[in-house]
Amino acid sequence: MWSKSRNLLCFLALWLTLIPKDTWAQGSNQAIEVSGTIQASDTGESLPGVNILIKGTTTGTATDLDGNFTLRVPSPDAVLIFSFIGYNQVERRVGNTTSFNITLEPDQDSLSEVVVVGYGTQARATVTSAISSISSETIRELPVPNLASAIQGRAPGVNVTNAGAPGTNPVVRIRGIGTVGNNDPLYVIDGVPAGGLNQINTADIESIEVLKDASAAAIYGSRAANGVILVTTKKGQVGKPVVTVDSYVGTQSAWRQLDLLNTQQYLDFGRDLLTNGGEPVPQRFDNLGDLANVNTDWQGEMFRPATIQDHNVGISGGNESVIYNVSVGYFGQEGIMRGTDFERFSFRSNTEFKISDRVKVGQTLTIAYSNRNVEPFTGGRTQLEHMVKSVPYIPVRDESRLGGFRSPDRVDGSDPENPVLNAELRTNRQQEYKILGTAYGSATFDWTLS
Structure with a gap:
């Protein structure tokens, strides 16, 4: 009896030694092939081009023209991420499921966003031209001195080169250089073509839209050949008066200097x-x-820690008869090199009056003063x-x-x-004064023709 048991144990040990090690992992780590169909909840139609990605990896695929997909995943613990422009992202763990029927819900926030398109406003879902939008929250994330710097790195296809000296206008190019002459885009502030970007307080901006394709020329003509940047300033809202205070102070310094001879x-x-x-x-x-x-040390004599500060106070509100937004601001920036600095004082007033149920009038006004010490x-x-x-x-x-x-x-x-x-x-000081204002009115007529 003992001899038979001993022979059986020897045979079992020999079998365990010869069997490939990866065989033991097949039960838990065996690759699984999953497939499925993805459709939209609002239309019920299949969605082609939906991205399917294994979470935490760069492995994935996309649905075909019929909304079908097939993907090989490493284990049942894998998590699939389904994403498509205009729809909410969905995550699903594989587990024991090999066939998925996914329904994506529309992202109402992105589709209902209103975009300024030059001749009015449109819901983002209906915009067909090449437009990039930048909100006021995004603009105020970083301490930028002017409008052009607020676009830098935030709009695809837009190249912004900063000269570095305080108060200088950055060079803006939309989709590259289009002519041997002037390549600057057209700036439109509250519907009025204007320059003097250093006099526009970034705290007063509600949104920036960059029109990049040829459709802008249908509105602004040949001036839009290099693109159009639309700036909309903040307006008041019906409600109790709201007072806002926005202020910051920081320092700048030369992060790198040349190694010169003593x-x-x-x-x-x-x-x-x-x-x-x-x-x-x-x-x-x-x-x-x-x-x-x-x-x-001539670099030590010329370079210095420089302060940058921005202070803004505003009040907005309104009722059924009038809405208003009034703000004052100060921006100051010392250059990291002696002999350079920039400061700006600004005042803005946007009001709208409702004369009757059919008639409205309003105005926008900007008054600014800047003082720049040029190298x-x-x-x-x-x-x-x-x-x-x-x-x-x-x-x-x-x-x-x-x-x-x-x-x-x-x-x-x-x-x-x-x-x-x-x-x-x-x-060498440059002082500039800017007054930019608009007045508008609207009337609604209800005529019945017979």
Whole structure:
């Protein structure tokens, strides 16, 4: 009896050794093929092109023209994600199910959203042209100084290049460059073509629509050849007065600086350069005199921590006879480089009066003032060029000289200007005033013709 049992155990051990290891995992990790049909709940029709993705992976498929799909999943624990534009996303665990009949519900929020299209408004579900929309909530997510910067990275097909200096208008290109001349898009603010984007307070914007295709030319003509950016400002709503206060203060700094030579490194480099070139070395290189202990960091003198701040106060409300939205704002931004800054004061008033059940009149008004300190360009050279070329053993200030500043002499073999002198004494300020207003009226007539 014991001999037979021993032989049986040996045979079982040998069988367990020879059997492939992955056979044990087939019961729980065996791939499963699932299939199914997807249809819309509102029409009952099958949906082609629905995305089916295994959650947590990049494996998936899409439905065919009849709304059918087939997909191989790794295990019963896999979760399938069904998604389609304009419909709510659905998730289903595979489990023991191999055939799925999925019904997708329309996303009412996205389909009922109203979009400004140039000649009025439309529900997003009925829009057929190429339009990108940006809401006021999205605009205020980041501290942006102007309208063009609010579009940056938020509208597909729109390229925004920021010059960097406070108060400068970014370069906006919609779907690339279309001409060798002016490629700027047309800006329309509350129905009126306008410029001066730095004078528009981003806190007053309700929405931005970017018209990118040729249909915009049917409304605005050849001016829309480079695209159209429609700006709608905030209006009042019927209800109790609502006071809003929006304010922030932050700092900016140069996150990266160039690795420039100090005094000793500059002298060693200068001697080697001139000697190898067969040029005489300036006498000052061997005897700096009163400049011997000077080691000026020109980038440290020019770059600074800069504040950026935005403060807005508004009141809106209305009743059956009048609705209103009034706001005042201040925006200030110091440049990270000395001699550059920008500030803006703005006032906006949007009102609408209901004269009778058939007649309405209203107005929009913007009053703004901006003051910008522009980087000085002397001799066709930028301040950064002066910083890079400035000699480290020359001090920034010298009380014995006119104006109190020191600059390189001819004996130094260098001709940059003192950038700190340019920033403090050679100021270039641009002041702009903007008044933009519209007035409108509407009347409804109920005529019966016979």
